[in-house]
Amino acid sequence: TxxxxxxxxxxxxxxxxxxxxxxxxxxxxxxxxxxxxxxxxxxxxxxxxxxxxxxxxxxxxxxxxxxxxxxxxxxxxxxxxxxxEPSCELFPGYSIPTGTDIAVYRSHVEDCLPDVDSPLVFGLNMNADLQF
CATH class of the missing domain: 1.10.8.720 (Region D6 of dynein motor)
Known part of the structure; x- marks a missing residue:
């Protein structure tokens, strides 16, 4: 992402x-x-x-x-x-997968996270990605 x-x-x-x-x-x-x-x-x-x-x-x-x-x-x-902690969400919908296998983490990134992150994920205003 x-x-x-x-x-x-x-x-x-x-x-x-x-x-x-x-x-x-x-x-x-x-x-x-x-x-x-x-x-x-x-x-x-x-x-x-x-x-x-x-x-x-x-x-x-x-x-x-x-x-x-x-x-x-x-x-x-x-x-x-x-x-x-397993219940930790860094942002709603951005959870940390359980396990230690790298394949689980890669799959989680590819299947569960958006291709482009919203500015809200980083604590910014939704309009932070507008081009001027």
Missing amino acids: FSTWTPAIGWTVPYEFNQSDLNACVLFLQNHLLDMDAKKAKDVTWSTVRYMISEIQYGGRITDDWDRRQMNTFAEKFFAQASL
Whole structure:
């Protein structure tokens, strides 16, 4: 799925978030989870995950205080234990499939999610994708 609007919408400053930012977050999460496994930790240290993603990885680009508050709000919502619960819906109709098989996830994306995401999914106004 994808959206038709620019990622700059919703921020006070048009930050140039890119694939490298996402890659850095994924690498951090992989290393963090491997480290937890090595230490036999039972629970994800969500405060560490939120801090690294919202303050360091993406937050390192954020210069506006209101935008920082918004990023931290996103992190509080999405990087929490509740996001791993089977009943979690990140947006109505956007559920997380059960299981660990990659084929289940691919099938879920292909069969259950729209080809184009509404701006509402990202907390934006429905008109955010209008072209001017």
